[in-house]
Structure formats: structure tokens, C-alpha cells
Amino acid sequence: MNDPMPDVFAPAKLGPVMLRNRVIKAATYEGLSRKGLVTDELIDFHVRHAAGGAGMTTVAYCAVAPDGRTDRRQILWTDEALPGLRRLTEAVHHEGAAVAAQIGHAGPVADPRSNGHPAIAPSRRFHAATASLAKAATHADLDRVVKGHAHAGKAAIEAGFDAVEIHLGHNYLASSFLSPKVNRRKDEYGGSLENRARLSRDIARAVRDAVGDRIAITAKLNMDDGVPGGFRPDEAVQVARWLEADGSLDALELTAGSSLLNPMYLFKxxxxxxxxAAVMPRPIRLGVRLAGRRFLREYPYEDLYLLKDARRIRAAVKMPLILLGGVTDKAGMDTAMAEGFQFVAMARALLREPDLINRIKDEPGTRSLCVHCNKCMTSIYSGTRCVLVEQPA
Known part of the structure; x- marks a missing residue:
């Protein structure tokens, strides 16, 4: 006999944490931290989403090392940052929601000019968006990154977080090792899928060893880089199986695309x-205008656009999965539940309407007003928001 379809608005357990519902505010880099520290504006951002009904909101992006930031303003796991992070978690908890910290290392996506540190990648490569060269990561670099994730997990507990989300997507460092297009190494971290997955598995195990079952551990895993020769869905199925067998994670959030090579493949x-082009520095602005269409490609939007690939992961593993991508209404949430996903994650729709979850709960026929223009992506430099609506004072 089949189990009844879960109610998306009923309480649900994520590892050791009980969430008030199955809807997660996905990590969207807020652009509101300063000098690696929390600001009142960042707290207000997440309080709005907590008050708006999210079961859990995700703070992005909390780098595990200074060279792992895409921008020097991003939060680092330092003693100086912990008081602000505690204020943030307490404020979110006051609204009845849980709160996760997305932890990771940007690798070849990092901006060395902003960080003042060289970027690292599986193999030496040029990054056109930052007009910089990433160096091949040494074994010492990788050991440092793994330990940095473990430290971040322990610091997240101290700061009052309910969960951490390990970033294994978008060709950030761990994801770039998964990609045969980016990873040209000849050692034990390159070549076979098992070798390319080594860093991701080592990171997840290190975090689990560090935190035990005191908080939930999820990971954002690419299913498809969206580029020829990149990480593919069949490889993602095997990596998901390995991560499940390792027992390091409480859930996987499934994503796609490459911040390095094809960012619009995620967003549609x-x-x-x-x-x-308007928000880029002058040396890069002209290049964006002339050749940006090769990097910022357009893909037609449809609701639940990652579901097709996510079904393959769902069929291969028993662990809880979080469906991301075009979740905009109750019908989409119910489809995800009926297809065996335990949670859904929402991003752009909640930037447009932070209270959308509460309104869908009260009136199931409510539809998101998001038009998928993706202009919110360009607002990360001044505070991520929907640029089509007036923001609260």
C-alpha cells in the first residue's frame, strides 16, 4: 500500500530538526554582508522570509576560506562574525522558522582581485568574468578546504543554525572537481568519476564527523552543468548514490548550471x-555587451523545470530530496510531494513576494507574480531583491 502524499504545510523532520512545513527558502546570495560580517539588512532579509512562512531560510553564501569568496564582502567563519550570526539565527527563530547556512568554497568562481587571494581550481584556468587566472589546487589546498568545511559546521552550531547546506553545485570548487570539462587532473582527484567525486565526499564526511547529529546537513548537488563535456545527469545519479551510502547527508537539494560557464541553465x-553590463566594472562592461550572449544564454522557463532530471535521482536513492526550480504555487508543491520529494525550495518567487508561502497556505489558488525576468540577478551588488517592486523601508 502506498504511503499518503505528504502535506507540504505540515511539520516535517529534516535530520534532527523539525521544520514547521516542507518549504525552504533557497540560498540566494543576498549581497548584504560587509567585511565578512552580518548586517542589520541581512537579518531583515531573512526575517522577512521567516515571517512570510518559510519552514527554513538559507543564508548564502558563507565561505569556508578567504580565497573561497566570490566577493570580499561575503561572510567568513571567524570569531568576529559569530555574534552577528547569532543575532540572525535568533531573529529567524523568533518568527518560528529554522535557518540554514550555506557553506562552501567558490574555487574557480572566486574573484581573486576582490579577495586579495589567488583563486584555486582543479586545473589551471582563465576565468573571463573576473579576467583572472585560477591556479591548480594542491593537496594542501584541498586538505585546508575540507578542514574549513568541518570548522564551518562546528561554528554554525555555535551560532545557532539548525542546518548547513554544503555547496556541491554550479562549478564552485567541489562541483568543478566533479566536472570533466573543468577537472583535467591526472592524480587521485581527476579522471574517473570516483576520483572526481572524492573531494565532495571528503567534505561531506568531514562535516558529519564535525557536527554529528546536532544539526541537519544538506548538500546542493548539480545534476547537469549545462555545457558540453560537463557533469551529466547519469554521473549525478552515481554521486548521489555514493553520498547516500556514505551516510553524511540528511537531504540533497538538486540543482543545475555553472556559474563559471553557463549560469542561465539554472535560472531559465x-x-x-x-x-x-550596467553593473560591471568598465573593463568588463564592453566584453559583456559584445560577447555576453554566449555566456548568458536564454532558456525557456516552465514550472518545475528541474523535475525531469530530479526524477532520475529520486528513482536511484531513498534519502530525502529537495526539489528546486520553478516551484511557484501549491500545484507545483503537491506535484513534488506526489513524486516522492520530501521538501521544495523556492528562490526568485520569494524575492518578489516574501509572504508568498503564507498566502498560498491561506489560499491554495495563489500564483506567484514572478515573471522570471532574472533582473534580480544583477541586484546582488547592491542587495538582492526583485527590482520590479518597491522594497520595504
């Missing part, structure tokens, strides 16, 4: 080329 919808 419009590619705001003109708006991106």
Missing part, C-alpha cells in the same frame, strides 16, 4: 544582458 527565463 530572460537573460538580462543590458542590466548585467
Amino acid at each position: 527565463g530572460d537573460a538580462p544582458l543590458r542590466e548585467f
Whole structure:
């Protein structure tokens, strides 16, 4: 006899944590931290989403090392940062929601000019968006990154977080090792899928060893890089199986695309080329206008656009899965539950309407007002938001 379909608005356990519902505010880099520290604006951002009904909101992006930031303003796990992080978690808890910290290392996506540190990658490569060269990571670099994730997990507990989300997607460092297009190494971290998955598995195990079952551990895993020769769905199925067998994670959030090579493959919808060019530094602005369309490609939007690939992971593993990508209404949430996903994650729709979850709960026919113009992507430099609506004072 089949189990009844879960109610997306009923309480649900994620590892050791009880969430008030199965809807997670996905990590969207807020652009509101300063000098690696929490600001009142960052707290207000997450309080809005907590008050708006999310079962859990995710703080992005909390780097595990200074060279792992995409921007020097991003939060680092330092003693100086912990008081602000505690204020943030306490404020979110006051609204009845749980709160996760997304932890990771940007690798080849990091901006060395902003960070003042060289970027690292599986293999030496040029990054056009930052006009910089990433160096091949040494074994000492990788050991440092693994330990940095473990430290972040322990610090997250101290700061009052309910969960950490390990970033294994978008060709950030761990994801770039998974990708045969980016990873050209000849050692035990390159070549076979088992070798390319070594760093991701080592990171997840290190975090589990560090935190035990005191908080939930999830990971954001790419299913498809969206580029020829990149990480593919069949490889993602095997990596998900390994991560499940390792017992390091409480859930997987499934994603796609490459911040390094094809960012719009994740977002779908419009590619705001003109708006991106306007916020770029002058040396890069002209290049974006002339050649940006090759990098910012347009893909048609449809609701639940990652479901097709996510079904393959769902069929291969028993562990809880979080469906991301085009979740905008109750019908989509119910489809995810009916297909065996334990949680759904929402991002752009909640930037447009932070209270959308509460309104869908009260009126199941409510539809998101998000038009998938993706202009919110260009606002990360001044505070991530929907640029089509007036923001609260």
C-alpha cells in the first residue's frame, strides 16, 4: 500500500530538526554582508522570509576560506562574525522558522582581485568574468578546504543554525572537481568519476564527523552543468548514490548550471544582458555587451523545470530530496510531494513576494507574480531583491 502524499504545510523532520512545513527558502546570495560580517539588512532579509512562512531560510553564501569568496564582502567563519550570526539565527527563530547556512568554497568562481587571494581550481584556468587566472589546487589546498568545511559546521552550531547546506553545485570548487570539462587532473582527484567525486565526499564526511547529529546537513548537488563535456545527469545519479551510502547527508537539494560557464541553465527565463553590463566594472562592461550572449544564454522557463532530471535521482536513492526550480504555487508543491520529494525550495518567487508561502497556505489558488525576468540577478551588488517592486523601508 502506498504511503499518503505528504502535506507540504505540515511539520516535517529534516535530520534532527523539525521544520514547521516542507518549504525552504533557497540560498540566494543576498549581497548584504560587509567585511565578512552580518548586517542589520541581512537579518531583515531573512526575517522577512521567516515571517512570510518559510519552514527554513538559507543564508548564502558563507565561505569556508578567504580565497573561497566570490566577493570580499561575503561572510567568513571567524570569531568576529559569530555574534552577528547569532543575532540572525535568533531573529529567524523568533518568527518560528529554522535557518540554514550555506557553506562552501567558490574555487574557480572566486574573484581573486576582490579577495586579495589567488583563486584555486582543479586545473589551471582563465576565468573571463573576473579576467583572472585560477591556479591548480594542491593537496594542501584541498586538505585546508575540507578542514574549513568541518570548522564551518562546528561554528554554525555555535551560532545557532539548525542546518548547513554544503555547496556541491554550479562549478564552485567541489562541483568543478566533479566536472570533466573543468577537472583535467591526472592524480587521485581527476579522471574517473570516483576520483572526481572524492573531494565532495571528503567534505561531506568531514562535516558529519564535525557536527554529528546536532544539526541537519544538506548538500546542493548539480545534476547537469549545462555545457558540453560537463557533469551529466547519469554521473549525478552515481554521486548521489555514493553520498547516500556514505551516510553524511540528511537531504540533497538538486540543482543545475555553472556559474563559471553557463549560469542561465539554472535560472531559465530572460537573460538580462543590458542590466548585467550596467553593473560591471568598465573593463568588463564592453566584453559583456559584445560577447555576453554566449555566456548568458536564454532558456525557456516552465514550472518545475528541474523535475525531469530530479526524477532520475529520486528513482536511484531513498534519502530525502529537495526539489528546486520553478516551484511557484501549491500545484507545483503537491506535484513534488506526489513524486516522492520530501521538501521544495523556492528562490526568485520569494524575492518578489516574501509572504508568498503564507498566502498560498491561506489560499491554495495563489500564483506567484514572478515573471522570471532574472533582473534580480544583477541586484546582488547592491542587495538582492526583485527590482520590479518597491522594497520595504
